[in-house]
Amino acid sequence: MRVRSWAAGAAAVGLVGFAVAQVPKADPAKPAPPAPGPAKADPLGAMLAEARTAHGKLRDYTGTFTRQERVGGVLSAEQVGVMKVRVAPAGVYVGFARPDAVAGAEVAYSAAKKDGKVRYRPAGVAGRIGFQVLPTDDPKFLADHRHPVTAWGMGPILDRVSAAVAREKALNNPVEVYTSEYRFANRAVTRYEVLTRRPHAFRYAARMVVYVDDETKLPVRFEAYDDPKPGATAGELIEAYSFTDLKFNTGVGESAFDY
Numbered sequence: 001m002r003v004r005s006w007a008a009g010a011a012a013v014g015l016v017g018f019a020v021a022q023v024p025k026a027d028p029a030k031p032a033p034p035a036p037g038p039a040k041a042d043p044l045g046a047m048l049a050e051a052r053t054a055h056g057k058l059r060d061y062t063g064t065f066t067r068q069e070r071v072g073g074v075l076s077a078e079q080v081g082v083m084k085v086r087v088a089p090a091g092v093y094v095g096f097a098r099p100d101a102v103a104g105a106e107v108a109y110s111a112a113k114k115d116g117k118v119r120y121r122p123a124g125v126a127g128r129i130g131f132q133v134l135p136t137d138d139p140k141f142l143a144d145h146r147h148p149v150t151a152w153g154m155g156p157i158l159d160r161v162s163a164a165v166a167r168e169k170a171l172n173n174p175v176e177v178y179t180s181e182y183r184f185a186n187r188a189v190t191r192y193e194v195l196t197r198r199p200h201a202f203r204y205a206a207r208m209v210v211y212v213d214d215e216t217k218l219p220v221r222f223e224a225y226d227d228p229k230p231g232a233t234a235g236e237l238i239e240a241y242s243f244t245d246l247k248f249n250t251g252v253g254e255s256a257f258d259y
Contacts (some may be wrong), residue, residue: 068096160204225237
């Protein structure tokens with residue numbers, strides 16, 4: 001196990017009463033070997049079970065959401081905004097503040113609404129007409145986003161990792177897991193690096209990295225990478241999501257998603 005420091009820098013961008021924090025780029029450090037012993041026989045499985053238990057105890061959470069996605073072969077700049085999530089019935093709100101290209105964009109979804117649709121106000125001139133009501137799988141929305149809003153949040157990250165690993169195991173493909181101690185956003189975390197080296201059409205990523213808060217047991221950052229190109233030591237980033245400045249069970253109600 002090794003300890004590294006990786007702290008988030010601050011930026012003075014405010015939205016809906018929150019201070020938005022810029023999250024640094026991923027650190028392509030090489031993994032440390034996993035600790036031996038039966039307690040570490042399946043560190044990823046143990047983490048996922050513990051994280052699901054912790055997430056299941058939440059009613060809601062708020063914080064800063066930072067994402068970076070490759071869409072249509074192009075990697076976006078880091079996008080930062082305020083996030084409000086209700087665990088059940090599911091509800092998600094994100095109001096983006098940075099960079100300028102997405103500043104002012106808002107997305108809201110509530111499973112409590114009978115229509116099951118997303119409220120979306122794009123950034124810029126297109127947003128002046130107000131919120132659009134869209135299906136969760138609207139093609140125009142997904143043309144600019146890797147996932148529907150229903151797949152944003154810490155719970156879906158756990159689902160994503162679980163599904164990716166289960167798929168590899170079902171195909172009898174090797175899955176390597178390495179753990180190390182880290183610091184992320186001034187908090188102690190455990191870093192899980194998951195390698196799925198065998199290419200196939202349904203592989204989610206060649207490399208996934210999950211940072212789990214040691215205190216809350218929740219995933220606070222997720223990264224996914226392609227295979228390295230010839231001559232490169234690290235694969236290109238597919239997507240990355242961070243959850244910082246988190247506050248739990250503050251009473252997020254339906255009004256947070258009512259637009």
